[in-house]
Structure formats: structure tokens, C-alpha cells
Amino acid sequence: MTQSDLRTGGRTLAEVDLGEVRHNVRTLLRRATGSRLMVVVKADAYGHGSVEVARAALEAGAGSLAVVTAEEGAELRQAGIDAPVLVFTDLLPEKLALAGEHRLTVTAHSLPSARLAARYPDLKVHLKVNTGMNRWGVAPEEVGEARRVLGGSLSGIYTHLASADSDPGATRRQLDVFDRVLAGHPLGGLTVHAANSAGTLWHPRSHYDLVRPGVAVYGLHPGGDHGDPASEGLRPALSLRSYVAAVRRLQPGDGVSYGLTFRAPGPMYAATVPVGYAEGYRRTLSGGAEALVRGERRPLLGRVTMDAAVFGVDREVEVGDEVVLLGVQGEECVAAEELGSRAGTINYEITTGINPRRVERSYLENERS
Numbered sequence: 277m278t279q280s281d282l283r284t285g286g287r288t289l290a291e292v293d294l295g296e297v298r299h300n301v302r303t304l305l306r307r308a309t310g311s312r313l314m315v316v317v318k319a320d321a322y323g324h325g326s327v328e329v330a331r332a333a334l335e336a337g338a339g340s341l342a343v344v345t346a347e348e349g350a351e352l353r354q355a356g357i358d359a360p361v362l363v364f365t366d367l368l369p370e371k372l373a374l375a376g377e378h379r380l381t382v383t384a385h386s387l388p389s390a391r392l393a394a395r396y397p398d399l400k401v402h403l404k405v406n407t408g409m410n411r412w413g414v415a416p417e418e419v420g421e422a423r424r425v426l427g428g429s430l431s432g433i434y435t436h437l438a439s440a441d442s443d444p445g446a447t448r449r450q451l452d453v454f455d456r457v458l459a460g461h462p463l464g465g466l467t468v469h470a471a472n473s474a475g476t477l478w479h480p481r482s483h484y485d486l487v488r489p490g491v492a493v494y495g496l497h498p499g500g501d502h503g504d505p506a507s508e509g510l511r512p513a514l515s516l517r518s519y520v521a522a523v524r525r526l527q528p529g530d531g532v533s534y535g536l537t538f539r540a541p542g543p544m545y546a547a548t549v550p551v552g553y554a555e556g557y558r559r560t561l562s563g564g565a566e567a568l569v570r571g572e573r574r575p576l577l578g579r580v581t582m583d584a585a586v587f588g589v590d591r592e593v594e595v596g597d598e599v600v601l602l603g604v605q606g607e608e609c610v611a612a613e614e615l616g617s618r619a620g621t622i623n624y625e626i627t628t629g630i631n632p633r634r635v636e637r638s639y640l641e642n643e644r645s
């Protein structure tokens with residue numbers, strides 16, 4: 277056993293195909309010709325590993341990266357990554373110093389945050405404008421004041437789209453607001469950006485100087501709990517794999533897992549798999565998910581527990597057989613969108629929720645990319 281096998285128990289593995297990441301980066305660059313590509317690697321690259329994804333994405337043509345905390349940016353720098361890195365959200369004063377140390381670009385998202393950033397003259401700053409999402413961003417009428425405060429530190433201006441995956445009308449109204457802001461101020465050399473994955477794929481008007489996709493880089497559909505990434509030429513990069521650790525025969529009426537919520541309708545076999553909600557296999561999947569064993573879909577029986585889940589199988593399934601909880605096995609595929617929908621959430625939360633202290637990541641390079 278290696279050191280990391282000892283930490284994770286070597287039980288359930290997240291496999292990330294960096295060839296697919298590269299493919300998705302190239303696909304997105306083709307969808308936004310004329311714009312540069314900033315790859316969003318926040319939250320450890322949505323559970324895929326930020327350093328590895330960042331390197332692969334930059335090699336495939338991305339020009340910059342985005343994160344949410346100064347620590348996430350520092351981690352990229354410590355790995356030797358030199359590309360520009362933008363921090364999206366609020367930073368406390370001591371974190372602004374850390375950002376400066378690591379040459380991160382920070383976001384001024386309010387007048388107070390602009391004033392704070394202006395106290396660190398070496399920091400580069402992008403100004404975020406609220407065009408309707410009402411989460412982060414200065415009001416359009418505060419842009420002039422924020423620019424005065426920031427002076428020569430300001431190198432970019434951006435906004436964020438609330439419903440580019442679902443509501444073209446609301447997206448158009450946000451871009452109208454943004455365009456009025458841009459028309460009302462001299463932009464001289466500022467980098468202008470707005471598009472998340474959905475904007476990159478479906479709203480060319482939002483492309484400006486650079487696009488900022490996250491979820492699509494990982495081959496996931498921006499619709500969250502529906503949609504097929506393949507329809508956009510995207511390929512999922514991550515699969516979650518475990519193995520059959522025990523098989524038992526159930527008699528009619530036997531219950532399974534906490535609360536005995538599943539009862540065997542007849543004689544059947546049940547396989548115990550060492551993956552639970554501590555791994556990120558969500559408890560709300562209970563009773564409604566499927567996993568792949570020997571190339572076939574197998575129903576989850578009863579509740580997901582912290583450390584294990586039980587699936588209905590055939591008599592030929594054996595201890596040691598591979599179990600694919602997310603990803604492809606043979607001709608079958610369990611997509612992150614499917615798991616999201618069955619768990620009452622979205623694909624984003626499925627991959628981001630994989631716990632790296634329980635689930636070791638391994639990387640491979642698919643040759644077809």
C-alpha cells in the first residue's frame with residue numbers, strides 16, 4: 277500500500293481523465309472564437325483537482341485561471357503555475373496581502389471592497405458589476421466611483437449571468453445593463469468578461485474579451501440536473517469507482533440498511549459497496565440511484581449510509597467486481613446529471629462533493645483526445 281492508500285483506505289477512487297479536460301477546453305475555445313479562455317478551477321476544480329486540471333487546461337489553450345479564495349490561488353502558484361489567476365469573491369485584508377504575495381488578481385465587488393483593494397497598490401483588480409443577479413457586484417451607477425478609487429490598479433471589468441442556462445430573456449436584460457455600463461465608461465485596455473459555461477455555449481453576445489467556463493471544462497452540462505454534455509461536444513472527465521466488498525443472498529421480506537426501508541420482494545442477491553455519504557455519494561440518492569456492475573445497471577437498495585451502500589445484483593456478481601457509481605462501464609453510463617437529478621441537486625454539487633480525504637484521485641490521459 278502506498279501512503280495515500282493508507283489515508284483513503286484505497287477503497288473508492290475518483291479517476292480524472294485529463295485528456296477529456298483538454299478536449300473540452302479546445303471545444304469551448306472553438307465555441308468562443310476571438311475570445312480568450314479563463315478556466316474556473318475553484319473548489320479544487322469542482323472536485324477534479326485544481327493543479328492537475330489547471331496544467332492540462334493551460335496546455336490546451338486556456339490563458340488564465342479563476343478561483344474563489346486566496347489560498348486556492350496560492351496553491352496554484354506553489355505548484356509553479358504562472359498564468360494569471362483571478363479571485364472571484366470577497367477577501368479580508370490579510371487575504372489581500374496573501375493575494376499580493378502570489379500575484380493574484382482580486383475582485384472589487386462593492387465600493388468598500390474597492391477601497392480596501394486600493395490600499396494595496398501592487399494588486400491588480402477586476403471590477404465586478406451587478407447586472408441583475410444581486411449576489412456580488414457594484415451597482416451600475418457606482419462604476420464611476422469604483423474606477424476613481426481603483427485608478428491604475430484596475431485591469432478588468434466583469435459581470436455574472438444568473439440564468440444563461442435557462443432564461444434567454446433575463447440573460448439579454450443583464451447584458452443590456454452591462455453594455456450600457458461599458459458604453460458609459462472609457463474602457464481603455466480593460467479586459468471585459470461575462471460568460472460562464474452556459475454563456476460560452478449559448479450566448480455569443482456574452483463572449484467579450486474572455487469567457488470563464490467552469491462546469492463545461494469538466495465535461496458536465498450547465499443545465500445541472502438535466503441535459504447531455506455530448507450534445508455540446510463535451511466529455512465528462514471524472515468517474516467514481518469502487519468495488520463489491522461483500523455479497524449476500526436475501527430471502528423474501530429481508531430488509532436492507534438503516535430503517536430497513538428496502539424489503540426483498542423475492543430471493544435476490546445484495547452487494548455491499550464501500551461508498552457512502554462520507555465519500556460524497558449522497559444520502560438523498562437513497563432508494564433512487566443505480567450503479568454499474570459487470571456492465572449493467574444495478575439498483576441501490578435502501579439508504580446510503582456514511583460508509584457503505586448496498587446494490588441489488590445477480591448471483592454471478594463476485595466480491596472484487598468493479599462498481600462504477602459515476603461514469604462509464606461497458607456500454608452503460610451513469611452521468612453526473614443523472615446522479616444530480618436523483619439526489620435532488622445538480623451535477624456541480626455531485627463532483628464538488630466528493631471528499632478527497634476518503635476518495636483518492638488518480639489521473640489518466642485518454643489517447644483519443
Ligand SMILES: *Cc1c(COP(=O)(O)O)cnc(C)c1O
Pocket residue numbers: 316318364436471472473474488489490491492498
Ligand atoms: C463559478 C463561476 C463561473 C463558472 O460557472 P460555470 O457555470 O461552472 O461555468 C464563472 N464566473 C463566476 C463569477 C463564477 O462564480
